[in-house]
Amino acid sequence: MELVYLRTFVESLEAGSFSKAADALCVTQSAVSRRIKFLEDQYGYPLLDRSGPVLVATEAGKIVLDKARQLLSIEDELLKGLKGIGKRDGLSFCCTPGFGTAFLPRVVRELLQTSSEMHNMQFFLDMPDLVLAGVQDGRFDIGLLEHCEQFDFSELQVLQLPDDDVLFVSSPALDIPSGEVTVAQLGQHTLFSRRAECCSTKFLSFNLKKIGLDETAFPSRVVYDDLHQIIASTVDGLGIAFTARSLVAEQIAAGKLRSHQVQGFMHARRRSLVFRPCFVSNPLADLLIQEVQRCFE
Incomplete structure (x- = not known):
């Protein structure tokens, strides 16, 4: 469990809202919301009561809050101790x-x-x-x-690098034409994707929402936590994938995969070195x- 999730949970309750927690943590409100959802999925209980003007911990949330504060206090003590012996090399x-x-x-x-x-x-x-x-x-x-x-x-400090191009890919065996296609055409095939909190999966959800659709546009979905397996399964013609061009450039150049774009989708993501x-x-x-x-x- 990354402590950043627990820190976000504690900050959300202390601030009283996701927007104020986002300001305090220097992230977006959607990032805070995703972190809380991850915790709720992880523990299997709703942790926050969102019905009132301010966020309130549920019964399960009170238990998590107490333990989270203990863990974060231990981490703070650990970091203070490490600072006392000087910064690590490297x-x-x-x-x-x-x-x-x-x-x-x-x-x-x-x-x-x-x-x-x-x-x-x-x-x-x-x-x-x-x-x-x-x-x-x-x-x-x-x-x-x-x-x-x-x-x-x-x-x-931020150095902006060239954008990351993200597109759909499929094996020629599926007979999907290269270039611009519709979500309806792609949705006939199994979509190989990573977990909901992963970059390309979130980007796909963002784009589907942008054109008035949601994840049900792809009724058949297989989740792999392995990019290599996603690419291999797509090359084998078992389904399609939504992934960065840089990951499949070699397969596209060799004719093993075709690339596809959807009208209305944003296919470029920013890439930043910080x-x-x-x-x-x-x-x-x-x-x-x-x-x-x-x-x-």
Whole structure:
């Protein structure tokens, strides 16, 4: 369990609303709402009573609130103790799974060839809002996230990278024409996707809502928590996927997959590299940023 979810829950109750909690945490209101839903799904109980003017903990919520405060207090004590022995050496980088799958192996390979300090580097993968939260609270030095949300980057340094192109793909065996298609055409096939809180799945939900539809447009859906398995199943003609072009560029070029767009969909997501203003750059960080930028040249 990521403590950022519990911190969001506590902040929501103390602030009294999702909007005020979002302001305090420097994230969007939808990000707060998703984190609370994740907790409620995780524990199997409603944790907040949303019916009144301010948020109130349910009976289950009171139990979670008490334990969450204890855990967060322990974490705060732990961080204070670590600060007392000085900052760790090295560099930590966190990115979303899409970038991690498509580009991180290349970045690591190039760094291994150009730096002798790779043993001081740590790599992590997480969802966009958790990448951002990790950079904001100092757990990560540098973060890279693809996002359609309007995140609050006001306290961070931001390098905007080329947009992430997200599209539907299918095997030629399914006989779906390349280019622009309708959701009705795609909805006849099984959709392979990741969990509801994952980047591409949230982006698909955002786009469906944008054109007046919802997840029922794809009545047959299989959830995999493995991007490689999603791509393999799609190449095998077992269904379709909504994924970043960078993840399937090789298969599209080889004719193993066709790409599709839907009218009214936003197919481009922003891609941002973020770090705190107080972060002191070093040669390893400079090399990392250069290699990330080279991925899009």
